[in-house]
Structures are given as C-alpha cells and as structure tokens.
Amino acid sequence: MAKVEQKGTLSKSDLREFFREMLLIRRFEEKVEERFRAGELPGFLHVAIGQEAVAVGVCRALVEGDIIASTHRAHGHTLAKGTTPNELMAELYGKLEGCSHGYGGSMHLYDIERGNIGANAVVGGGLPAIVGAALTFKLRCYPRVGVAFFGDGATNIGTFHEALNLAQLWQVPAVFVCENNHWAESTPSWQHMPIEDISQRAVAYGMKAVKVDGQDVEAVYKATRRALEHARGGKGPVFLAVNTYRLVGHYIGDPQVYRSKQELEETRATQDPIEHLRTKLELSGDEVEEIDREVQEIVDASVEFAKNGTDPKPEDALKNVYA
Amino acid sequence: MAKVEQKGTLSKSDLREFFREMLLIRRFEEKVEERFRAGELPGFLHVAIGQEAVAVGVCRALVEGDIIASTHRAHGHTLAKGTTPNELMAELYGKLEGCSHGYGGSMHLYDIERGNIGANAVVGGGLPAIVGAALTFKLRCYPRVGVAFFGDGATNIGTFHEALNLAQLWQVPAVFVCENNHWAESTPSWQHMPIEDISQRAVAYGMKAVKVDGQDVEAVYKATRRALEHARGGKGPVFLAVNTYRLVGHYIGDPQVYRSKQELEETRATQDPIEHLRTKLELSGDEVEEIDREVQEIVDASVEFAKNGTDPKPEDALKNVYA
Amino acid sequence: MPELSYREAVRDALSRAMRDDEDVFIMGEDIAEMGGSMGVTQGLVDEFGPERVRNTPISEMALAGAAIGAAMQGMRPVAEIMYEDFLTLAAEQIVNQAAKHRYMSGGQVTVPVTFRTQGGAGWSPGAQHAQQLESWFVHIPGLKVVFPSTPTDARGLLWSSIYDDNPVVFFEHRTLYGIKEEVGDELEPIPLGQARTHRQGEDVTVIATGRLVHEALAAAKEAEEEGISVEVVDPRTLLPLDEDALISSVKKTNRCVVAHEAVVRGGFGAEVAAVVQYGAFDWLDAPIERVGAKFSPLPFAPVMEDFVVPHANDVLEAIHRTVSRT
Amino acid sequence: MPELSYREAVRDALSRAMRDDEDVFIMGEDIAEMGGSMGVTQGLVDEFGPERVRNTPISEMALAGAAIGAAMQGMRPVAEIMYEDFLTLAAEQIVNQAAKHRYMSGGQVTVPVTFRTQGGAGWSPGAQHAQQLESWFVHIPGLKVVFPSTPTDARGLLWSSIYDDNPVVFFEHRTLYGIKEEVGDELEPIPLGQARTHRQGEDVTVIATGRLVHEALAAAKEAEEEGISVEVVDPRTLLPLDEDALISSVKKTNRCVVAHEAVVRGGFGAEVAAVVQYGAFDWLDAPIERVGAKFSPLPFAPVMEDFVVPHANDVLEAIHRTVSRT
Ligand SMILES: Cc1ncc(C[n+]2csc(CCOP(=O)(O)OP(=O)(O)O)c2C)c(N)n1
Ligand SMILES: Cc1ncc(C[n+]2csc(CCOP(=O)(O)OP(=O)(O)O)c2C)c(N)n1
Ligand SMILES: [Mg+2]
Ligand SMILES: [Mg+2]
Numbered sequence A, B: 001m002a003k004v005e006q007k008g009t010l011s012k013s014d015l016r017e018f019f020r021e022m023l024l025i026r027r028f029e030e031k032v033e034e035r036f037r038a039g040e041l042p043g044f045l046h047v048a049i050g051q052e053a054v055a056v057g058v059c060r061a062l063v064e065g066d067i068i069a070s071t072h073r074a075h076g077h078t079l080a081k082g083t084t085p086n087e088l089m090a091e092l093y094g095k096l097e098g099c100s101h102g103y104g105g106s107m108h109l110y111d112i113e114r115g116n117i118g119a120n121a122v123v124g125g126g127l128p129a130i131v132g133a134a135l136t137f138k139l140r141c142y143p144r145v146g147v148a149f150f151g152d153g154a155t156n157i158g159t160f161h162e163a164l165n166l167a168q169l170w171q172v173p174a175v176f177v178c179e180n181n182h183w184a185e186s187t188p189s190w191q192h193m194p195i196e197d198i199s200q201r202a203v204a205y206g207m208k209a210v211k212v213d214g215q216d217v218e219a220v221y222k223a224t225r226r227a228l229e230h231a232r233g234g235k236g237p238v239f240l241a242v243n244t245y246r247l248v249g250h251y252i253g254d255p256q257v258y259r260s261k262q263e264l265e266e267t268r269a270t271q272d273p274i275e276h277l278r279t280k281l282e283l284s285g286d287e288v289e290e291i292d293r294e295v296q297e298i299v300d301a302s303v304e305f306a307k308n309g310t311d312p313k314p315e316d317a318l319k320n321v322y323a
Numbered sequence C, D: 001m002p003e004l005s006y007r008e009a010v011r012d013a014l015s016r017a018m019r020d021d022e023d024v025f026i027m028g029e030d031i032a033e034m035g036g037s038m039g040v041t042q043g044l045v046d047e048f049g050p051e052r053v054r055n056t057p058i059s060e061m062a063l064a065g066a067a068i069g070a071a072m073q074g075m076r077p078v079a080e081i082m083y084e085d086f087l088t089l090a091a092e093q094i095v096n097q098a099a100k101h102r103y104m105s106g107g108q109v110t111v112p113v114t115f116r117t118q119g120g121a122g123w124s125p126g127a128q129h130a131q132q133l134e135s136w137f138v139h140i141p142g143l144k145v146v147f148p149s150t151p152t153d154a155r156g157l158l159w160s161s162i163y164d165d166n167p168v169v170f171f172e173h174r175t176l177y178g179i180k181e182e183v184g185d186e187l188e189p190i191p192l193g194q195a196r197t198h199r200q201g202e203d204v205t206v207i208a209t210g211r212l213v214h215e216a217l218a219a220a221k222e223a224e225e226e227g228i229s230v231e232v233v234d235p236r237t238l239l240p241l242d243e244d245a246l247i248s249s250v251k252k253t254n255r256c257v258v259a260h261e262a263v264v265r266g267g268f269g270a271e272v273a274a275v276v277q278y279g280a281f282d283w284l285d286a287p288i289e290r291v292g293a294k295f296s297p298l299p300f301a302p303v304m305e306d307f308v309v310p311h312a313n314d315v316l317e318a319i320h321r322t323v324s325r326t
Helices: A012-037 A052-061 A075-080 A085-092 A127-139 A158-170 A198-205 A217-232 A261-270 A273-281 A285-307 A314-318 B012-037 B052-061 B075-080 B085-092 B127-139 B158-170 B198-205 B217-232 B261-270 B273-281 B285-307 B314-318 C006-020 C044-048 C060-072 C084-098 C134-138 C151-163 C211-225 C243-253 C268-279 C302-308 C312-324 D006-020 D044-048 D060-072 D084-098 D134-138 D151-163 D211-225 D243-253 D268-279 D302-308 D312-324
Strands: A067-070 A116-119 A146-151 A174-180 A208-213 A238-243 B067-070 B116-119 B146-151 B174-180 B208-213 B238-243 C003-005 C024-028 C053-055 C076-081 C114-119 C144-146 C168-173 C180-182 C196-199 C204-208 C230-234 C237-239 C256-263 C289-293 D003-005 D024-028 D053-055 D076-081 D114-119 D144-146 D168-173 D180-182 D196-199 D204-208 D230-234 D237-239 D256-263 D289-293
Touching: A012 A052, A012 A075, A012 A085, A012 A217, A012 A273, A012 A285, A052 A075, A052 A146, A052 A174, A052 A217, A052 A273, A067 A075, A067 A127, A075 A085, A075 A116, A085 A285, A116 A127, A127 A146, A127 A158, A127 A174, A127 D060, A127 D084, A158 A174, A158 A198, A158 B158, A158 D060, A174 A198, A174 A217, A198 A208, A198 A238, A198 B198, A208 A217, A217 A238, A217 A273, A314 C302, B012 B052, B012 B075, B012 B085, B012 B217, B012 B273, B012 B285, B052 B075, B052 B146, B052 B174, B052 B217, B052 B273, B067 B075, B067 B127, B075 B085, B075 B116, B085 B285, B116 B127, B127 B146, B127 B158, B127 B174, B127 C060, B127 C084, B158 B174, B158 B198, B158 C060, B174 B198, B174 B217, B198 B208, B198 B238, B208 B217, B217 B238, B217 B273, B314 D302, C003 C006, C003 C151, C006 C024, C006 C044, C006 C076, C006 C151, C006 C168, C006 C180, C024 C060, C044 C053, C060 C076, C060 C084, C076 C084, C076 C151, C084 C114, C084 C134, C084 C168, C084 D084, C114 C151, C134 C144, C134 C168, C134 C237, C134 C256, C134 C268, C144 C151, C151 C168, C151 C180, C196 C211, C204 C211, C204 C243, C204 C268, C204 C312, C211 C230, C211 C256, C211 C312, C230 C243, C243 C268, C256 C268, C256 C312, C268 C289, C268 D268, C268 D289, C289 C312, C289 D268, D003 D006, D003 D151, D006 D024, D006 D044, D006 D076, D006 D151, D006 D180, D024 D060, D044 D053, D060 D076, D060 D084, D076 D084, D076 D151, D084 D114, D084 D134, D084 D168, D114 D151, D134 D144, D134 D168, D134 D237, D134 D256, D134 D268, D144 D151, D151 D168, D151 D180, D196 D211, D204 D211, D204 D243, D204 D268, D204 D312, D211 D230, D211 D256, D211 D312, D230 D243, D243 D268, D256 D268, D256 D312, D268 D289, D289 D312
Parallel strands: A067 A116, A067 A146, A146 A174, A174 A238, A208 A238, B067 B116, B067 B146, B146 B174, B174 B238, B208 B238, C024 C053, C024 C076, C076 C114, C114 C168, C144 C168, C204 C230, C204 C256, C256 C289, D024 D053, D024 D076, D076 D114, D114 D168, D144 D168, D204 D230, D204 D256, D256 D289
Antiparallel strands: C003 C180, C144 C237, C196 C230, D003 D180, D144 D237, D196 D230
C-alpha cells in the first residue's frame, strides 16, 4: 500500500485512498467471516467491522520505522500497516506463506519487516513491549514511535496500568491507541469500567490524552499525526482515546445475546465509518462500485493465494522454538 | 486498647490517648530495631517510624467489625488495630503465642478476631482481598468497611489498578489508605511515579479522593471518619492520600545510601508526628516522661513475654497447610 | 437418569450449590448473559441474578483476589479464569495469597475459594489460548488441584471443591465440554484425592488426565484387540495425589504409561513417574513412558497443532514400547 | 587469580557485558543506588549511569515486558525480578510473551532477554519471600532456565545467558551470594545446557541444584568417611537439560538421589527422576530418591523453616536409603 505523503491536510485523493483501504479491510473481513463459516478457516477469529477508520487513520499517519502492537482484533491494523492481503489470508489458512508462516494465526499476526511486532491474544499483553521498544528508540536516538492498540476492556487490566505508568515515567515515544468500542466481549462499558470518559485513565499518569471520533478517518489521522509529533519530539507518550463501534459480534459466530437487535441495527445504520467517508467524499454509486470491484478482486485473489499456499509439515512445529 | 468513642471532634484526652498509642508504637519499633541488631529477631523487618499518626489516626476511626489489610510495614497498623504488644512481639520472636503463631513473622501479621486479615509481603498483594471482603459486607448488608494500607510505591503495580477499579465499579465499602512516604525502598517518588499529586491516581476510577497530612493524627482521624462514613453509607470507596514520612531506613539495617544525611536529619527534625502532637497538646516534659515510662514498660514486658514464649516444634511446620 | 454433557455437569454443580447455599456465588469475565466463553454458566444469571453471577472486568488479579477476600469472610466464591493461559496473570494471588493465608496466619483463617478454568488444544487458537498448566499448581502447598475427565467426575468433584475449605484450582478441558454421560438424579459428591480406575487391565497401567483419559481408553481398546490388557487410571485430583491407587495398579501390571496433554518436560507426568518409580520400583518391568505434548508452544496451523498434542495413537505407541521391553 | 563471591561473579558478568556492548543494559527495582536488594548491582550505576542501570517502579509485568520489547528491538536487557516469588507477577509476560514471540511469528524475531531473580530460604523471611519456582519455567518451551551454584558458574553462565538469543530465566540463590572462589582473570563463557560434575564417585549419583549442590558435597564427604563413594552432578542449566550427563552418571553408579531446595512435589527433581528412570532403567539398583522442601509454605519461625528446607543430612539420609536397597 502506497504511503500517503505526511501532511497536515488531506486532499480528496488522499481520502479516496483511505476509503479504498477501509473498504478493502471491510471486504477482507467479510470474506474471512464467510470462509470461516464455510469451515475453511481454523481457530478463533475476531473481526473489526466498524473500526476500520481507526486502523487506517492511525497507520496512515505512521512513517517508516514506526511500529505497532495489536490485539486479538488485528486484521485491520495488520493490513493498514502494510502486510499484503495475500500474506494475511495465507496466515489465516495456516500456510507457510502467511505473515506468521502458519505459526501464529489470527490472534498472532506478525510482520516484523513492516513494523508489526505482533498481535496479542492476551488482553494488554503487548503494551509493555511497546514501552520497551520505544525506550530502545529513545536510547538510540531513533526518530521512531511505538504504537499500541487496545480496547476499552483492556484498560481494566494491570498490564495497562503498569505499561502506561512506565511509559510516562520514562518519557518514551509511544502512542497508546484505545479503541473504545464500548464492549469487552459481552460486557458493556458501564459494567466493566467505573468511568464514562475513558481519557480520564490518563490522568493517573499525567499523560497527555486526546479524544477523537473513531468513525471519522480524517479526524483519527490528524489526531494521530499530532500525537506522533508529540511523542517523536521527545515530549512523552500520548493516550489516544478513540470512540468507535463494533458493528458485529465479538468473535465470528457470536450470537450477541447480550445486545438487542435494535441497538445493533441502529448502530450499524449510524456508525459505519465507510458510509461516513463515502458521504463526505460524495462518491457516486459508480465510483464506489468501481473501488469495490477492485478491492474485492484483491480479496478474492488473496483467498486463491492462500488456498494455493503451502501447508507446513507436521514436524515444522518443532522449528522456531529457539533461535 | 480501649476504643475512643466515635465522634467528630476529639477531646484533649482522646488526643492524649492517641499520643500514648503513637509513642507505644514508636517505642515498640525502636525495641524491635534494638533486638534485631542484637541478633535476637529472625527475618526481614521494616519499621514505620515517622508514620505512627497514620496507623493510629486510621485505626482509631474504625469501629468493631471493620477490617484492615496491611503491608510489609505492618507493626503500627497491627498494634493500632488492637493486637497486643505481647502477641506482636511474640510473633517477631517466632513463638506460638504470636499473633500468627510463629508461622507468619513481621511481614505476615494476622489477627482475624481483631479484624486484621493480614499483612502482605507482596506489594499490592492484599488489595484485591479487601475488595472481596468489602463485597461480602455489601452482599450481606453488614455495616462494615474494609481498609487497605499501602505505600506510594504500590500505586505503580497492576494489582493496585485492578483492585481500585473493581472497588469503584462494584461500589464496595472500602477505604484505600495510601501512605505516601515518598520512597519505595531506595527509589524516590519522582523516579517511580510520573505524577506529583498521588490523589490523581483515583481520577482513573472516578473514585472519591481525599488528601490528608499524615503527620497530624487528628487530621488523619477526621479524614478517615469521613471516608468511612462515605463508604459505609453505600456511597462507594474512598482513596485516602496520606502524606507522610519514613524517618528511618526502608528495612532495619538499611544504610540509606540513597538519601543524604542532611535530608534525613531535616526530615526527622520537622516531620515527627509524635513531636507534632506533643506540641499541640502542650505536654510537659514530665507528662511525656510519665507516658513514656508507661509504654516502655509495656514494650519491655512484651519482650519478656516473647522470650518466655513457646517455640513451635519443628514438625509443627506441617500443620495449617490445609484446613 | 438424566444425561449431562461435561459442560452441563459443571453447570449443574454450580447451580445446585448456589441454590442450596447463599454463600456460593460465581464471578468471572462474561459469565452472565454470555454464559462464559464456553457457555458453561449459561442461564445462571437468569436464575440467580447479577449479584451472584457477577461479570467482572478484565482483571484477572483482582477477580482472583476478590474471590479470596470474600472466601476469607465466609463466602464460597467460584471464580472463573477464562483461559488457563491467564492463570499466569492470577498466579500471584493464587500462589502467594490463596494458598498461604491459612498457613501464614497460623491457622486462623480458611480460604474456601474455587478457581475454575479451562484450556486445551485441538481447535487452533494458537499459543496463548490452549496451554495446560496444571503442573504449576501441583507444586504449591496449600492448594488442591482437580482435573475431571467425565461429566460425572466434573459434577461430583466441583461440588466437593466448592465445599472444600481450601483453595482449589479446578481445570476443565475445552474439548470435553460436549461429551455426554448418564448421571444420577442426585449429585454424588466425589471426595478430593481419590483416583478412578476406568478400566481394569493386567499388562500395563495408563495413568491419564483430562482429555488423555479418553485417548487412553481408545488406545486400550485397540491394545486389547492386539491382546494387551490395559488398565486406565485417572487421578482426577492431582493434589493431593492418590499415590496408593497409582502405585498399586502398577504393582499389578508392572508397566506404566503416564499421559496428559501438557508438555512432557516438567509436566504432571514427571511427578507421577517419580512417585511410581519410587513406590513400585521392584515391580516395574520397563521404564515408565511419558506421553504429552511435544516441546513447543502450540502452533496455529492444524497440521502442526495436531502433531504437537498427543492422541490415542501416541498412547498406543507408548504401550507398545513398554510391553516390548523385556 | 582473583577471588570472587557469587554476588561479585554475577556483577562481574553484568559489568563486563555492559562494558563490551552498548546493547546490554539492566533494569529492576532499586538496582541503582541501592545495588538491588541483595547488593548484586552495587556500583554499576556509577560506572554506567542511570540510563543503563535503570531503577524501575514496582511493576513486575511492565518491567519484564519492557525488557522483552527492548530485546525485540535488538537490545540485550537483563531485567531483575527482586524475589523469585514475584515471578508470579511477571509470569504472563515471561511465559506467554517472551517464550512465544519467536515461535508465534514463525521465526521472524528473537527475544534475547535475561530475567535474573533470586530466592531461597534460610533467613526466615516467611512464605512470600523465599520460594523456589524454577520448575515452573522448565515446563515452558521457548525459555531457557539456568541455576548456577558457584561463582565460576554464575559468571560464565550469566554471560552466556545474556548473549543467548533466547529468553533466559536465571535463578540465583540468596544464601550463596557470600560464597567465594578463585576465578580466572578472563571470563570463560559456559555453554548453556552442560551439566558439571563436581565430584566423581562410584556408588551413587546425587543430582543437585543451587544451594543443594553444596549440601550434597557436604553429604558426599560424610558418606565417603563411611565408605560410600558419591558422585555429585549439577545440571546448572535446567532447560535445555543435559540428559546425557545425568543418565551416564547413573549408569555408572546405579543409584540416584535428586536434591533441590524447592518443594519435592512437582519440583524439578520430578523431571530428573522421570528422565533418569527412563534413560537408566536397566542400570538402576534402587528407586530414585528425591530430596527437597517438605510440603508446606515456608514458615517464619526458624525452627520450623529449618525443618522444612533440606540440608546435607537430608541428602545423606537419602544416600543411605538408596545404598541400603538391595
Ligand atoms: C488477559 C485476558 N483476559 C481475558 C481474555 C479474553 N478476552 C479476549 S477479548 C476480550 C475482550 C476485550 O475487550 P476490549 O479490550 O474492549 O477489546 P475489543 O474486543 O472490544 O476489541 C476478552 C475478555 C483475554 N484474551 N486476555
Ligand atoms: C510485588 C513486589 N515487588 C517488590 C517488592 C519488594 N519491596 C518491598 S517493599 C518495597 C517498596 C514499597 O514501597 P511503598 O509501597 O512506597 O511502601 P513503603 O516501603 O514506602 O512503606 C519493595 C519494592 C515486594 N515486596 N513486592
Ligand atoms: Mg472493546
Ligand atoms: Mg513508600
């Protein structure tokens, strides 16, 4: 994916590019759902449908050398950080061509070359590593930033607290992107978090906090750019409180008994970031269709690629345990 | 130790009683230092010289049925919660008559009958249990409060975060007493904590926070009473940010290479809570001497008691592993 | 006689205990409306309400610790740790607090808490969602460790765990939730610390836990066709361990295979092997064989995962190895 | 030849590595001015400054995890966990993250981090400050586990751990910090995975780790006076385990005692017993004896603590038991 030139204002063509990428992620994840339901994909899968603007807005703001750590809901982050749909899909099919060579799976997507130090299936598990990576950037005077993605539910875990505290204490160049989708699995925010404004978490560390509408990719992009500037400039880490919505189940197959159909439908109708951007860009039906056809082809090709990929040999399981 | 009647204002005689108790704790701990240096006491000992007003101010505000959980620096809390000097000293000597029957030692002082559910040698380790205990009080509609003591250093650990978050979420009757003595072992606050005002920790949970001068026992008492009222009244937990000073080493024998003699001397000269109270009460030298003689006798008697105590049999070690 | 799945058996023990006893309550992540990630607690919030079927935030340390604190005040909480892998987060509370409060207080307090958890491979969740860590807790005095392999055992042992006055770590195996069995109308508590002999045999004893009990039974059936008579024993409670049952079985058969899904190195099978070689030394005709996961984290790709974790044929091969020793 | 204490030997390895290599740095609670709770890192902040000798807050998860993150970016951090008991807090990061990143990424990344920690009883700190938990980590593929018993070993093995491209959990024993030994001027790296035979013998092999190596040597001396010739072998690296060395020693002596300070049940000795009975079955003349802590948390009162943890006489008694078996 071509990098948009780093700049404060985005041209219409930049935003079109964002649109294309968000739609690609959406179609990719829809395909993943479809293939999972068809019984082709093993494991445990979480899609981020509704949260595409966060992945794209954040990752487009990054520059070469910046790194991310992701979560169980990692497809969007991974694609936005530059892993090709082919490599990602191959991973989900458990192939050697996958971005983790078939060892990781959906919850453990890595792409070290492209700056993805790993999706993590332990909530909060990847945050401390981002602090340590950012510390390294600081010690070596690299102008790089470490970015951690995590959810609202993750702000309840001790790892989150310790990691943010340490990041602020050591003034490392890190940005903590909290994707507040108001749910932790089946548990609504009010039932897992004693505060309404999640940016208040940062007060405990004296950390700069920025709130942003996560359904507006331009807003996410701009807020991230400012946060990165702050962190890269040696002014310390930033907590990015992103308000967003998960428009599907927690995992593929989740019957969502914990929320009403009506609530879900309302949210879907009003909070689709792709719809928002389409409206903003005043894209015509034809234009959308064309982009859609293009990304669908990429997604279809990725399935082809993955299916034609190489299965690991059983004994390969004993490789890569040690360096 | 007789309970002071619960009231908002304290009479001079109440405060005299507080003075006596603080001095008892001081003399007790000085004796512990002495006996440790004489080689009589095994284990690992931390005294709270300088922090007596916190122990007494908080525990005097409690009523029957309230419970505490303490830390590695537990002698003062334990005495103030009603464990007799004899039982405490016997514990430090590893005797069956000790408050933990010789199984616990200085860092594991228990007195379940008197509402001490345990000192904890793991920083932050006792906080979740206070949340669970307070939850029980709430579920059973007992008008009881759980109080956790911990230090400034402890606010950096994940357990602290999870426990306070959960307490606020579940609105349990708990009071979190943070004894901010500005050091975690050899590490000064500025080096372990990215904020100056420790009460800001509570903002992350939307928890009521109260700041209090920990060298002023009356202030501690009053603040605790209000906090207890709040918690007991079903209004949720309270974070009590107590500013205090450790006037000695982190552990007995600590050479304190990390702080200057001058700083230490200045602090000792200006921040002795017992001196503060003496001045406030305008106690004469004779009066102090009389009280001092009285408490010294109690302390000396506790050493006698402890030395005459019963050593466990070696095989007793295999008791109490299971109920 | 009702038929219950392993999942339903666990649920049945929980709901009966909650019905009988106000002191029992359950807590954990997503256990209410969602019924837990494995559906074990489904429906319980409807019967018992959200105060007794408590959804917690993602706070493994605090949820384990709050259960401990409630237990110390006389409740009998059952705390669910969603995946065994997350026991690594609750370890401090379980190991340093729950296991030791009674001891450190010189016997003043009891901590009747049960930590339910589940794990196990076979569905490609990857390296952080299917570890088997039961052997860690077998090393901790003050804890009891239970690992049932059948609906009957799950129900009877969970009941006993809840009513045991000590902290219990109760392991369930994810791939067993669906297996079914007829169980009595009445819940029969099963005492902790008693092994169960699933199958009598003469030639070799297979000591197995969790999923591997079923693999061992399948292997035993195949072996029988080859004329090898296999005894299958499930300790069920790993701590305290029913050493006598294991040793006397091996004294009868003179050969022993230990099987579990966990990694062999440092696994529970090591402890069993050490106990059996000690107690039945003069009776053993062959070295004790250990069957377990190969030495790697769990890989994602099914062909690799399948290779790493043990199956009936691994047990059978171990049986062959041991009987072929002269 | 300089004489170094075990403490100084650890420090020497750290300071040499930091002097040689900008990528090496150390972090932990109170390791700077105070030199750590055991004085191991004393003076290092003066030479290397606070950026490379980093005091951390009391945040075992984040400090372990930050070390992991730095290691993934090419540093070689050494993170100190003040007491082994607090490994229970860092366990998630060590077990689910450090041990698995390389594997889960299909080999894209290395995690050359070393976790130093220390523990051990004998000074009555009570139940939460002296546990020995090394066996937990032996169960985790992806980790290496080292436990030196002498100054020479501590120095050479720590160096190798720092330069190993895998995560290493490095255990020191608190009561050994004071023991001294002459060591070479040059630091000789000791390869991970090689056992050390401290003493040749004919009648029985004692496989011991940490403090128990010294107790075993004392017991061996006493046994010698009784005419029993004892071989003492220290695996030094517990994972990967030098099985060959252990097995071949037992094949020579035909008898085996395993000794460590950790609780016997579920301890490292179980793994050794399982390995040795398997590899030397036909050579063994007696069951393998296990020596370790009795089954309780560590009590405070010295008479009880002394009773719980093993000493030379416990090793000697085990030697007697094994040689008296016919
Ligand atoms: C430590 C830990 N506890 C529990 C889980 C199970 N789990 C997986 S995702 C999830 C909810 C996460 O919520 P949030 O952080 O808001 O992220 P979201 O799923 O909403 O993207 C939970 C509880 C886990 N993976 N790790
Ligand atoms: C989890 C954990 N990490 C480290 C330690 C070692 N330790 C004991 S006391 C202490 C400092 C505690 O500081 P603070 O909470 O401010 O309490 P204070 O000693 O000042 O009373 C440390 C690091 C411990 N006991 N537990
Ligand atoms: Mg969420
Ligand atoms: Mg302090």
